[in-house]
Amino acid sequence: MNRKELFKHIQNKKSFLCVGLDTDLSKIPVHLLKEKDPVFEFNKQIIDHTIDYAVAYKPNIAFYEALGPKGWESLQKTLEYIPKDIFTISDAKRGDIGNTSKLYAKAFFEAMNFDSITVAPYMGRDSVLPFLDFENKWVILLALTSNEGSEDFQLIQSNKGEFLFESVLRKSAEWGNPDNLMYVVGATRGENIAKVRALVPDNFFLVPGVGAQGGSLEEVAKYGMNDHCGLLVNSSRGIIYAGKDLDFGKQAERESRILRDEMEKLLEKYL
Numbered sequence: 001m002n003r004k005e006l007f008k009h010i011q012n013k014k015s016f017l018c019v020g021l022d023t024d025l026s027k028i029p030v031h032l033l034k035e036k037d038p039v040f041e042f043n044k045q046i047i048d049h050t051i052d053y054a055v056a057y058k059p060n061i062a063f064y065e066a067l068g069p070k071g072w073e074s075l076q077k078t079l080e081y082i083p084k085d086i087f088t089i090s091d092a093k094r095g096d097i098g099n100t101s102k103l104y105a106k107a108f109f110e111a112m113n114f115d116s117i118t119v120a121p122y123m124g125r126d127s128v129l130p131f132l133d134f135e136n137k138w139v140i141l142l143a144l145t146s147n148e149g150s151e152d153f154q155l156i157q158s159n160k161g162e163f164l165f166e167s168v169l170r171k172s173a174e175w176g177n178p179d180n181l182m183y184v185v186g187a188t189r190g191e192n193i194a195k196v197r198a199l200v201p202d203n204f205f206l207v208p209g210v211g212a213q214g215g216s217l218e219e220v221a222k223y224g225m226n227d228h229c230g231l232l233v234n235s236s237r238g239i240i241y242a243g244k245d246l247d248f249g250k251q252a253e254r255e256s257r258i259l260r261d262e263m264e265k266l267l268e269k270y271l
């Protein structure tokens with residue numbers, strides 16, 4: 001999916017919501033555990049109930065890898081179940097020496113056919129470039145993450161006063177372009193989101209950290225939205241574990257509708 005198509009979907013659905021499929025067997029409703037593939041059954045119902053409000057789905061690969069071969073199978077089935085016009089994100093946070101990155105890219109873009117993958121920038125250019133070689137696929141580079149520990153490295157300042165996350169943005173913008181490179185920017189980062197936007201005015205941001213982590217959707221839109229929205233805001237636990245019983249799908253629907261309604265207003269206000 002290209003940038004124009006993604007923006008069109010955002011306009012049509014009046015939503016920039018990404019639903020995170022962080023499916024954990026210890027958290028899903030117990031009645032699903034008797035199913036042959038509880039993870040897929042859970043995801044299927046979450047997708048059915050949120051599809052009207054979401055423009056993207058983001059399975060976090062850790063939750064599937066943790067279950068071994070069965071987990072990979074549930075992931076593949078989930079991916080095939082997501083309608084083709086919906087943007088898919090493999091939250092895998094990969095990146096290694098060039099020939100290894102190339103195979104990670106083949107795994108997620110060819111074998112599994114995800115639209116995008118999250119990549120860690122720490123190993124530099126040759127670890128990221130192989131992911132950018134795939135037409136119509138996206139790298140989502142970690143820039144300013146939502147977790148507390150992001151301050152340990154990302155907020156280190158150079159002698160010239162530049163934060164490390166700003167150096168990452170400046171450098172990586174030379175490797176890709178707004179049509180194949182997005183950035184992870186945490187919703188919990190407040191005004192620093194504006195610093196990211198100033199350096200990469202046209203790139204999309206994947207924004208985790210609303211809902212369970214307490215980030216503000218209003219602040220994200222205020223500091224991060226650009227003239228083609230430029231935002232995919234993720235909520236995982238806040239949506240998928242909103243309900244614990246038979247009605248978990250309906251509760252997920254309710255939570256995603258609330259977020260979509262807020263997004264609709266923000267699109268009217270800032271776009």
Ligand SMILES: O=c1ccn([C@@H]2O[C@H](COP(=O)(O)O)[C@@H](O)[C@H]2O)c(=O)[nH]1
Nearest residue numbers: 060145146147186208212213235236237
């Ligand atoms: O900076 C980051 C990067 C990735 N994540 C991931 O996003 C979701 C957030 O889940 P919630 O339940 O909505 O908090 C999860 O998969 C994280 O691994 C992030 O939170 N922050």
